[in-house]
Amino acid sequence: MNLLQTRALSRHFGGLQAVRDVDFTLPRGQIRALIGPNGAGKTTFVSMLCGRIGASSGQVFFEGRDITALPAHKRIRLGMAYTFQITSVFADLSVFENVALAVQARLERGQASGGLTGEVMAALERVGLAGRAEQRADALAYGHQRLLEIAMGLGQRPKLLILDEPTQGLSDGEIEAFIALIRGLAGQGDEQTTVLLIEHNIPVVMALAERISVLNFGAIIAEGSPDEIHANGEVQAAYLGGAP
């Protein structure tokens, strides 16, 4: 069963075609990585999925339903979560309050069982920030802020977790923990989370992804298992600067 699907999704900015005619399918429970050189259109594509920006043409489907015209906050409520490429937390608020805001939205919709504090601390524990709950978000080191972003994503208990370059700025140990965390998410039975990961860190991609999509100049040039992509000449050329 496909959780997410796009059909001929495109986006242009003035004369620049950032994303062109992308057909994308994401089955439930999969960990998918989206890779590609800088400027390939990854963030633009993913922003169209979660509704941050609108599509110039094409369609987006979530759980079989056409959500192309749906505003961002409604898509989030359907079960998507998005962590920003450039860390975007609530600087003046504490770590706890940041995650509380993520959890609270769900609580209001009656979609959570545990209490607010319980849910928040659970999310913080999973990223290892439980000890810093009272610290102000902007007092955290950059790497910890990224972990906070992930905690906020977890706090939403989404069906689809979209992570935009989550390991950027993390130390090796934190990256290991991150990999374990994501693996744990995907294999959680009923609460299976589908993960879409934009990443530049190839070892992370290889360790986590069940399937990889490669984007270049706004179009998908390859899709397959990690080994297949690894061996794909076109992908290597794209990264090393050969002709598209």
Next chain:
Amino acid sequence: MEFGPHLILAMLEGLVQASVLTLTALGLSLVFGVMRVVNVAHGEFFMLGAVLAWWITQALGGPAALGFAVALIGAPLLVGLIAAGADWLVLRRIDYDPERTIVATIGLLYIIQQVVLMTYGPEARPVTPPFNQRLAIPWFEWANGGLELYFPWGLSTTSYKLFVIAAALGIGLALWAVMARTRLGLILRATQADSETAQAFGVPVERVYALVFGIGAALAALGAVLVVPIQQAHYLMGGDPLLLSFIVVIIGGLGSLRGTVLAAILIGMSDGIISVFFSPTLAKILATLLVAMVLVYRPQGLFGKVRA
């Protein structure tokens, strides 16, 4: 007076108002275009120009034309310097943050206005125009089987008013020439387009901002000096020009000088014409609502660019 001549008179008066408004609004537009800040004290710089013109002409005495000529150069210069100083002391230190700038310029508004009240006083005082010949304007009527020219009583203008229109035209063209053709204009346009890149290219952005803020204020003051022989100088005279300039700049499109000029002519003329035939309050209500609606539904105005 019949309708035709009445309309001509209204249009002439409107053209005079539009000329002054064009200069004032250009000042506001320049500041917003280059610095991206809203200067709520703009009307007070206008008023300051008028009051300083009065002072200069009083202090100099002698023939009206001489005093006026000195005021025409001196008042805008002084106002420009004051404005540049205000920018250097205050606006620069708050980093041109949009909210804080609005608050700071509101404060500046009251400071300037009240200082003038304390020194110049609450009275309105006239300034003698340098020349003021009455010029009758002919109109047509059917007579003796054909069109004939005659001079309707009351349909006249003055040589000074025509001068105002010509002066505004000249200054507007000069401004355009500077912006489009000189190095200074290039620097200003570059700073407007991308201040960070301009800075990376060695443009002293902070000094440019002070200069622009000064020029913006000087333009308003210039408009005021031109109009003060027709109106009088009064400490509260900045309110209407501020509101009208806002209206012009928004309708014309924030940051578009061309749009500002066109909108100023449109609004200056229509304000004059509508006020002649309808209640001025109603005209103002319509104008104010129009601005609000333009901002709500077409924020880039008529000629502004949509910010991506």
Next chain:
Amino acid sequence: MKRIFLLHIGLIVLLFFAQFVLPTYHQGVMARIMVMAVFAMGYNLMFGYTGLLSLGHAMFFAAGMYGCGLAIKLAGAGVVVALGAGLASAAILALVVGLLALRTIGVGFMIVTLMFAQTLYLVILYFGTYTRGDEGFALAADSRILAGIDLTQPTARYFAAWVLFSGVLLGILALVRSRRGRVMVAIRENEERARMLGYDIWRHKLVVVILSGTISGAAGATYALLFGYVGASFAQVPYSIFPLLWVLLGGPGTVLGPFIGTLFMFYLVDISSGLTDAWMLVVGVTLVLLTLFLPKGLLGSLRARGVKWLV
């Protein structure tokens, strides 16, 4: 948590007992301050807590004032009905303004609110036959009696102002500490992030505008009742600047800030107008100094230095 509660209750109790201690002149001033502080608290909801800078809040104050005053003058309504009319006027205006103005952001929002306020002022002038325009009108003393209490009497007037002030203060305290309050702050801090957590930003903002406008309208209606005067000057630009000034001075985004700011400015202006006609100069200088050196206001700066119980 307890300290926060005690602090706010403490102020309310202090103000209650002050009426017995203050000389008559200051009783009147304090009554005025409390009503204006409510106006400022309404403004603070939008500006301090949600980050929406309106330059037209005088229109909500005036809507409440005229709704109440005209109900009494033209329809002979009783105090309660008139108050209701004032509140309703302000609320409806806030709804309409919110629906339109929230389509703009930043500078556009400021100018649109300014324009709407200016429009209301001009409309009041235009219908001068009913509103008496700039001159305004007085409300007869016998129309300002609520359940046998004559609101024109200094003590009753002070008490009425105190009731309004306390009610609004506690209401706002509850609001900002609630979940909705947390969302308001989130919108102010990082709107895009809040949107991407699933919050309907537009709806939250609209609710804030309506609440803010209604509270400001309550202040206007109460002012008309307690001080017996309705005038177009309250719809003009200075009365949109004052709440901004009071909130900025006291501390935007704090519950007590608006009151502190209003109190401070009232007495500052009181003293200055004794010295010169140009007392608005003090307003101007204060604004410039505030935005230069104390952008967080008095209480806001205290809170930033770690005094946590100033919410």
